[in-house]
Every structure is written in C-alpha cells, then in structure tokens.
Amino acid sequence: MKTKDEELQNKIVAGGADDSADGLAYKKVFHAITVEPSFNLPFNFADTLIRQIENKEAKSTNYDMRWLAVGIFVLFLGAVIGAILSGFKPNFGAFKFWASYPGLFAFGLVFILFLQWLDKKWVNPRLT
Amino acid sequence: MMDDRVLVSQVLSGDRTAFRQLIKQHERLVAHMVARLIDDKEDREELCQDVFLRVYEKLGEFNFQSKLSTWVATIAYRLGVNHLRKKKIKISDIPEEGSFTAHFISDENPEESLEDKEMNMLVLKLVDQLPTQYKIVLTLYHVDQMNYQEIENVTGMPEGTVKNYLFRARHLLKEKVKKYLGKEEWI
Numbered sequence: 426m427k428t429k430d431e432e433l434q435n436k437i438v439a440g441g442a443d444d445s446a447d448g449l450a451y452k453k454v455f456h457a458i459t460v461e462p463s464f465n466l467p468f469n470f471a472d473t474l475i476r477q478i479e480n481k482e483a484k485s486t487n488y489d490m491r492w493l494a495v496g497i498f499v500l501f502l503g504a505v506i507g508a509i510l511s512g513f514k515p516n517f518g519a520f521k522f523w524a525s526y527p528g529l530f531a532f533g534l535v536f537i538l539f540l541q542w543l544d545k546k547w548v549n550p551r552l553t
Numbered sequence: 554m555m556d557d558r559v560l561v562s563q564v565l566s567g568d569r570t571a572f573r574q575l576i577k578q579h580e581r582l583v584a585h586m587v588a589r590l591i592d593d594k595e596d597r598e599e600l601c602q603d604v605f606l607r608v609y610e611k612l613g614e615f616n617f618q619s620k621l622s623t624w625v626a627t628i629a630y631r632l633g634v635n636h637l638r639k640k641k642i643k644i645s646d647i648p649e650e651g652s653f654t655a656h657f658i659s660d661e662n663p664e665e666s667l668e669d670k671e672m673n674m675l676v677l678k679l680v681d682q683l684p685t686q687y688k689i690v691l692t693l694y695h696v697d698q699m700n701y702q703e704i705e706n707v708t709g710m711p712e713g714t715v716k717n718y719l720f721r722a723r724h725l726l727k728e729k730v731k732k733y734l735g736k737e738e739w740i
Binding site: 430431435446447449451453454455456457458459460461462463464466467470471472473475476477478495511514 | 565569573576577580584585587588591594598601602605606610632647672673675676677680683691692696720723724726727728730731734
C-alpha cells in the first residue's frame with residue numbers, strides 16, 4: 426500500500442494526473458497544504474522589534490557605565506587610603522626631564538591623538 | 554534580495570536598516586512555522602519577537618554553513634518546541650501509526666460535497682490536528698519550499714524521517730479527504 430501511495434504522491438508532485446479516488450483526494454490535499462497559514466505579523470513588527478532592541482541596549486550601556494564609575498571611584502578611594510596608610514609621597518623623578526622639552530611632549534600627545542583618530546576613522550570601519 | 558554575507562556583515566556592524574531588511578525577508582517563514590506550532594494567537598507574536606531577538610543576539614555565531622533562512626528557521630523551530638514544552642504540550646511522541654490513522658480518518662459526518670475553498674479550509678484544519686512534527690515538515694516543504702536537507706538542518710530529524718513524516722502526513726490527509734469526497738475506492 427505504501428509503495429503504491431508513494432508512487433501516487435510522487436506522480437502528483439511532478440504534476441501528473443490521476444483520476445482514481447486516491448489521485449483526486451491527493452490533488453485536493455496538495456492544493457490545500459501549499460496555502461500559507463493565515464497568521465500574519467503586524468506591518469510595524471520590524472520597527473517595534475528594533476525599538477525594543479535599542480531600549481535594551483541603552484539600558485545595558487547605562488548599567489555598564491554605572492559599574493565603570495563605581496569601579497573608578499573604588500580604585501581612587503583605595504589609592505588614597507593606601508597612600509595615607511603607607512605615608513606615600515609622590516615623586517615624579519624620571520619624568521622631570523619632560524620639563525626641559527615642552528614642545529616634544531606636546532608633539533607626542535598630538536601625534537598619539539592623531540593616530541587614534543586615523544584608526545577610528547579609516548582602519549576600524551574597514552575591519553568590520 | 555541582498556546576499557546573506559553582505560546582510561549579516563551589515564547587521565553585525567550595527568546597521569539597523571539591514572536588520573530591518575533581515576526581519577522583512579524572514580518574517581513570513583517565521584510566522585508560518587510559529588503558526589503551525591502554536592495555537593494561541595497571543596503567544597504567536599511574542600514568540601516571533603523572541604525568535605528575531607535570538608537571531609540578533611546570535612548572528613555573530615552564524616557561520617554560513619547553511620542558508621541564513623535555514624538558520625533562522627532552526628531558531629524558530631527550537632524556540633517553538635521549547636514553548637510547547639513549557640506549556641507541557643507533548644510533542645516528542647508520534648502516535649502509533651495504526652491507532653492514530655484509524656482515529657484520524659474515522660468517518661464523523663463527512664459532508665457530501667465541498668467547494669475548493671471549503672476543502673482548503675478543511676484540509677488546513679486537519680493539518681492542525683496532525684502531530685507537531687508532521688505539521689512542521691509539511692509547512693517547511695510545501696509552504697516554504699525547503700528541500701529535505703534543509704528540513705533536516707532545521708529540525709534535526711534525519712532525512713529519512715523527514716521523508717517518512719511527509720509521506721505519512723499526506724497519506725493521512727488523503728484518507729480523510731477521500732471520506733469527505735465520498736468516493737471511497739472499493740477494491
């Protein structure tokens with residue numbers, strides 16, 4: 426029975442005609458099962474979803490920034506308490522020589538900022 | 554239609570328009586699958602949202618081993634099945650062939666003649682009564698024009714099982730429709 430039915434199904438899928446009761450019934454079935462389910466999503470489904478994602482991401486960014494601020498504050502507090510408890514006195518020793526080369530210092534700073542800008546503007550967009 | 558690789562890379566770079574396009578390209582496929590799996594109309598839209606949210610979260614993991622639509626359909630199928638499990642709707646068991654066939658095609662007031670439109674509605678109602686796996690295989694094959702390999706990727710069922718479910722689902726529907734047509738063949 427299965428073989429006969431399989432052959433019949435294949436025949437009708439291939440567009441063949443069959444006037445037997447099975448053939449006619451299969452024709453009706455094949456016609457009906459290609460009909461799309463009647464459920465449709467609202468026309469603004471994509472927009473609603475994207476808004477939802479944006480809200481979620483904004484919330485998540487705020488949350489991350491809050492934790493970053495807390496982290497920086499705790500680090501700073503720890504450094505101050507550590508300095509007080511250990512009697513630490515800041516000494517810029519090796520870095521004092523910069524005072525004799527203010528131009529070089531300024532150039533270095535500007536050059537690093539320029540490289541960062543180049544990276545953000547030209548290199549990163551090409552990588553992603 | 555935009556190439557999958559281009560579309561995915563644009564979405565990953567944060568292009569919202571590209572993601573809108575991805576949704577538009579796949580929303581019918583997802584809606585078909587969800588509609589076949591879930592009866593509750595309110596749950597359907599929510600589940601479709603969950604599917605695209607998951608697609609957005611996991612898109613970076615998509616490795617182009619299949620078509621993007623197959624991957625999206627896989628997510629829709631898994632979330633749909635999880636939803637049914639949460640609602641404690643049994644989906645894993647295919648009923649025993651003999652008893653289910655007898656029950657499914659039992660002769661309960663078949664009307665004498667049905668117009669084509671009515672017949673389509675009748676068959677679609679019958680599709681809803683089929684086991685979940687049969688419904689999903691029928692929909693992916695006949696409505697979304699996926700091939701056996703793609704259905705295997707989406708559902709995780711071996712190709713032989715897909716073919717078998719497709720055959721059995723059509724056979725069950727045919728037997729029932731034959732009763733309605735009142736042209737039972739006497740051999």
